[in-house]
Amino acid sequence: MKDIIFGIFSILKESMAGNLIFPMYLVSLVYLFFAKPEKRRIIIGPSVLLMLVIFAPHLYQYVYLKVFKYAYWRAFWLIPAVPVIACAAVSLLTDLPKKWMKAAASAALAVIICIGGTNAYSAYMTDHFTRAANAYKIPQAVVDVDNALLAMDSRPYVVMHPDLFCYSRVYSSNIMQMYGRDAYSFISHNIDDEAKSVFDQMSSGNPDYAYVADIMRKRGYSYLVIRQDEEPADGVMEACGFSFRQAADGYLIYALAG
Numbered sequence: 001m002k003d004i005i006f007g008i009f010s011i012l013k014e015s016m017a018g019n020l021i022f023p024m025y026l027v028s029l030v031y032l033f034f035a036k037p038e039k040r041r042i043i044i045g046p047s048v049l050l051m052l053v054i055f056a057p058h059l060y061q062y063v064y065l066k067v068f069k070y071a072y073w074r075a076f077w078l079i080p081a082v083p084v085i086a087c088a089a090v091s092l093l094t095d096l097p098k099k100w101m102k103a104a105a106s107a108a109l110a111v112i113i114c115i116g117g118t119n120a121y122s123a124y125m126t127d128h129f130t131r132a133a134n135a136y137k138i139p140q141a142v143v144d145v146d147n148a149l150l151a152m153d154s155r156p157y158v159v160m161h162p163d164l165f166c167y168s169r170v171y172s173s174n175i176m177q178m179y180g181r182d183a184y185s186f187i188s189h190n191i192d193d194e195a196k197s198v199f200d201q202m203s204s205g206n207p208d209y210a211y212v213a214d215i216m217r218k219r220g221y222s223y224l225v226i227r228q229d230e231e232p233a234d235g236v237m238e239a240c241g242f243s244f245r246q247a248a249d250g251y252l253i254y255a256l257a258g
Contacts, residue, residue, distance in 0.1 A: 001057055004061050007060075008057065031092070138170055139164075142168055145168075145225055145251050157176045159177070159216055160225050179191055179195045195219075198211075217256065223253060223256070
C-alpha cells in the first residue's frame with residue numbers, strides 16, 4: 001500500500017511540473033471551509049469526494065492502471081483547482097474592508113500565482129513543450145511530408161516513421177496509416193500483431209525493410225516514410241521493392257511496387 005500511495009504522489013508531483021496550483025487549491029479549500037460555511041456543500045464536499053475517488057489507492061491499483069494505463073494523470077484534470085482558487089480569492093477580496101487592502105491582496109495573489117506557475121518554455125519543461133512552428137501547432141516536417149504524400153495520392157496508405165505518425169493523424173484524416181497511438185499500448189484498443197511488428201521494425205533503428213514491404217503488400221499500403229539520416233545503404237530499398245519518390249524536410253518518401 002505504501003508503494004501505491006508513493007506512486008500516486010509521484011505522478012501528481014510530476015504532473016504539477018513544480019508549480020503551486022495544487023497546494024494553492026488545498027489552501028483555498030481550507031479557507032473556504034472555515035470562512036464560507038455556505039460553500040461546504042457546493043464546493044468543499046464535491047471537491048473532497050472527487051479527490052477521494054481519484055486518489056483512492058485500491059481504485060488506482062485495480063482500475064486506473066488497467067483502464068488509463070500511462071494516462072492516469074489525466075484524471076487530475078477533473079480536480080476543479082482553478083475555479084476553487086478563484087472562488088477563494090474573490091471571497092477573500094470581497095471580505096476585506098478597505099480598498100487598499102483589496103488592492104494589496106490582489107497584487108499579492110497575482111504575484112503568488114505568477115511565481116507559483118511554471119513557464120511552459122522553461123528548461124524544466126523542454127521535454128514536454130516546444131514553441132509552435134505553424135498554425136497547426138505540429139512540427140513543420142509533418143506538414144511538409146504530409147503535403148508531399150497528398151500531392152502523390154489523395155488518400156495515401158502509409159507506413160510512417162515513428163517521429164511523425166501521431167502528428168500526422170492531426171494534420172489530415174486522408175492519410176491512412178497502418179498504426180497510430182495504439183502502437184504504444186497505452187490505450188485499451190490494442191494494435192494487431194502484424195501492424196505492431198511493423199511498428200517495432202520502424203522503431204528499431206535498423207528495420208528489416210523486406211519484412212516491412214511484405215506486410216505492406218499484404219495489407220495494401222503503398223508508401224513508406226523514413227528519416228533521411230537513417231537511410232540504408234545504396235540498393236537496399238530498391239531490392240525490397242521500394243522506389244524513391246521525394247525528400248521532404250529531413251524525411252524520404254518511398255513508393256512500394258505492387
